[in-house]
Amino acid sequence: MGEADEHCKYLWLPNIIGRNKKAILGFLKEKAHTQIRSWDGKYIARSGKEILVKSVVQALPVYAMNVFLLPIKINRDIEKRLSRFWWNAKQSNGVQINWMPWERLEKHKSAGGMGFRNFKDFNLAMLGKQVWRFLTNPESLVSRLYKARYYVDGDFLNSPLGHNPTFIWRSIVEAKKILRDRVRWRIGTGQDIQITGQPWLLDK
Structure with missing residues (x-):
């Protein structure tokens, strides 16, 4: 090879x-x-x-x-x-x-x-699908790899760009900015949400 x-x-x-x-x-x-x-x-x-x-x-x-x-x-x-x-x-x-x-x-x-x-908007929409996978499937291999690299002790939505990030991570962060302002938690048992620090009200 x-x-x-x-x-x-x-x-x-x-x-x-x-x-x-x-x-x-x-x-x-x-x-x-x-x-x-x-x-x-x-x-x-x-x-x-x-x-x-x-x-x-x-x-x-x-x-x-x-x-x-x-x-x-x-x-x-x-x-x-x-x-x-x-x-x-x-x-x-x-x-x-x-x-x-x-x-x-x-x-x-x-x-x-x-x-x-619009190529730029469509590009962000495609990357937004990857962001959604990070949010809804945190136990996947790629989610765990990026967590270990960029947000070991935090959560994905509030993760920083980090030091010397890859181009793929920079791209994901750009799409994450859009979703972060629009996603809301759906309250279930309440065990995974910080009720005072994470968005769950529709008008907030």
Whole structure:
């Protein structure tokens, strides 16, 4: 068995994440751009484009979004390329015309948009699923590993970022901030909750 170096991937994800996240995770952007380029020059109806955007390109980074909080630059680059593909309208001088900002297209159809994903929000939602697993399954192997590393004597919701955290833990902490302000305890026996220090009232 050969020794894996820093450029290898495991389960399609980078084996090692260094400081330059944009360079390491840039393969996601390149895969999206390559897929979009394969459609350039072809006549595709607007309904067909909608299916390609939602079912193909926006699905490419989903697996990575379950683990990493993608850099904003990568998200914006993919969204810009999708916008050019969607409108596909140029002036005589070759300048691209985007008739509506991508932020408008991300709105639900009932609100005048197309229902395309906001990559950053969707990324946080995917990481939020991992946060929920930490909360609801604290005896799992991954929960016990992270507890031993980052919050030995505390609880997950109030755990700090810690010293020299991994990129995965930083990503989880970003999603945890959102859930921490919205989750509430459901009172059962009351044995596991600190009634004065943890949220259990809906209006608090």
